[in-house]
Amino acid sequence: MRTIILAGGYATRLHPLTLERAKPLLPVRGMPIITHILRSGSFPDRPIISTNRRFGPQFEDWKQASGIDADVVIEESFCEREKLGTIGAIAYVIETCGLDDDLLVIAGDNLFGFSLNRFLAAYRGHPLIALHDIGSLERVRNRYGVAIVDEGRVTAFQEKPAKPRSTLVSTACYVYPRDVLRLFKEFFATAQPGQDAPGYFNEWLLEDRHREIDPFVFEDAWFDIGDRASYIAAHRTSASDSWIDPSATIEDSRIVDSVVLRGAQVRSSTLRGCVVAEDCILSGVDLEDCLIAENSRIAVAP
Numbered sequence: 001m002r003t004i005i006l007a008g009g010y011a012t013r014l015h016p017l018t019l020e021r022a023k024p025l026l027p028v029r030g031m032p033i034i035t036h037i038l039r040s041g042s043f044p045d046r047p048i049i050s051t052n053r054r055f056g057p058q059f060e061d062w063k064q065a066s067g068i069d070a071d072v073v074i075e076e077s078f079c080e081r082e083k084l085g086t087i088g089a090i091a092y093v094i095e096t097c098g099l100d101d102d103l104l105v106i107a108g109d110n111l112f113g114f115s116l117n118r119f120l121a122a123y124r125g126h127p128l129i130a131l132h133d134i135g136s137l138e139r140v141r142n143r144y145g146v147a148i149v150d151e152g153r154v155t156a157f158q159e160k161p162a163k164p165r166s167t168l169v170s171t172a173c174y175v176y177p178r179d180v181l182r183l184f185k186e187f188f189a190t191a192q193p194g195q196d197a198p199g200y201f202n203e204w205l206l207e208d209r210h211r212e213i214d215p216f217v218f219e220d221a222w223f224d225i226g227d228r229a230s231y232i233a234a235h236r237t238s239a240s241d242s243w244i245d246p247s248a249t250i251e252d253s254r255i256v257d258s259v260v261l262r263g264a265q266v267r268s269s270t271l272r273g274c275v276v277a278e279d280c281i282l283s284g285v286d287l288e289d290c291l292i293a294e295n296s297r298i299a300v301a302p
Contacts (some may be wrong), residue, residue, distance in 0.1 A: 001044040001120075002101050004071075005034060006172070007051045007059065007108035008089050010080045013227045016293035017277055022055035024108030025062055025227065027261060028234050029243060036106050038068055041116025044104070046070060050093050052077045073097065084188075085196040091184040098131045099181060106171030109232055113220030123175045127205060128152060130173035132222045142165040144224075145199030147215060154213040156206065159199030169216070170199060171222055183209065228275060230293055235259050248276075261294075265278060 011018035017026060024034035038047060047070045049059050056074040062068055073093050084092055090105060104120070112130065119130060131147050140146055146166045147181040148156040158164060187201050205211040223234040235243035238283045241257045244250060249265040264277040270286045279295035284300035292298070 001104055001175075002099050003045055003047040003092060003104040004093050005037065005047055005049050005106050005108045006089060007034065007049050007055070008075055008077070008083060009109075010052075010054075010266060010297065011098050011109070012265055013229065013293040014291065016232075017275065018234050019293070022051065022058050022108075025055075025058055026231070027227070027245075028111065028225070030245060032062060032066075033111060034062070035066055036111055037106060037108065038070070040112070041118075043116070043121070044101065044120070048073055048093055048097060050075065050089050051109070052083065054078050056261075066300075071097070074250055086198055087184055087191065087201050088188045088197040091188045094181050096183055100178060102178050103176045103181060104173045105149065105176065109225045110172045111179060111221075111223040112171060112173060112218070114218040114223065116211070118177070119218075122214070122216045124214060125177055126214045126215045127168075127177065127180060127202070128216055129202065130171045130216045130218060131168040132171050132218060133167050133224075134169050135167050136166060139166050140167055140169065145170040145197065147213075149215045149217070152215070154202075154206070157199045157203040159195075159197055159203070168217065169224075169225065171200075172198065174198065176256075180205070180211070183274075228273070228289065231275060232257060232259050232273065241266065 003141045005258045007022055008025045009294045011023035025032045043108050049070050049072045051059055052075050059072045073096055075084050075089055126210050134200045141164055142160050142162055146164050147168045147170055148166045149168060177262045187204055188196055223230060225231050229274055242255045247260045247262050248260045253266045254270045256272045258274040260276045261278045264276045265281045269282050273289040274287050276292045279294055280292050281294045285298050
């Protein structure tokens with residue numbers, strides 16, 4: 001079995017944090033998201049990191065710093081409008097690397113609490129999809145891809161539905177059998193613009209290729225890190241609603257539901273729902289629901 005970690009997006013909803021940094025390299029509780037993923041279990045092979053020309057060098061630097069052994073495959077895109085999309089990226093890696101084995105695919109911004117070993121043990125030769133019940137149709141609406149499950153089998157998919165029929169959210173963690181690999185290129189070649197997400201591919205497998213798909217439903221924690229709120233949520237612990245890196249300096253300040261990263265300094269300030277990136281200096285400010293880029297300097301004017 002081979003593994004692809006998808007890390008080719010441009011994460012526009014997290015700008016400015018991700019203007020110059022790949023989202024999977026954002027730290028969560030002091031460690032890059034992608035490192036959390038690769039330490040979540042025993043991978044069956046040397047993972048392949050699928051990224052783009054803009055962020056490729058960053059993943060090479062991360063490999064050297066982390067000591068994690070992985071291949072980096074770079075698609076020929078440098079901005080949002082040029083990217084291949086999820087299915088296109090998978091097809092590109094399959095062709096570039098000449099893959100011919102069962103395939104584990106994980107999104108590089110996806111933190112899950114279940115053991116990867118437990119997930120792989122559930123594989124029975126059909127496509128396998130990790131699903132999390134978020135318990136709210138309203139939360140699903142227009143946001144997530146969902147699966148309809150009946151008698152232990154996936155019977156239908158809806159990609160970001162306006163009228164969801166399920167609260168079982170696809171968590172971007174999949175196993176595809178070897179004989180499905182050739183279908184990624186076929187689907188990508190015929191998919192309508194904007195309809196190359198995994199949910200559309202899985203629906204096509206079910207309806208057009210009549211493939212059985214197995215569900216892996218888990219109740220463990222799960223974080224789809226796509227925006228400020230979800231990034232903050234991934235840092236929360238049972239002891240605190242905020243996370244402050246040990247190297248940060250906090251003086252005479254109130255920090256509520258926020259994240260303060262390495263080397264930041266916050267003095268005489270109040271933060272609510274904020275992310276303060278590395279080496280920022282904030283003084284005498286009252287901020288709410290903000291993303292603050294690294295090395296920023298913000299202070300009340302005299």
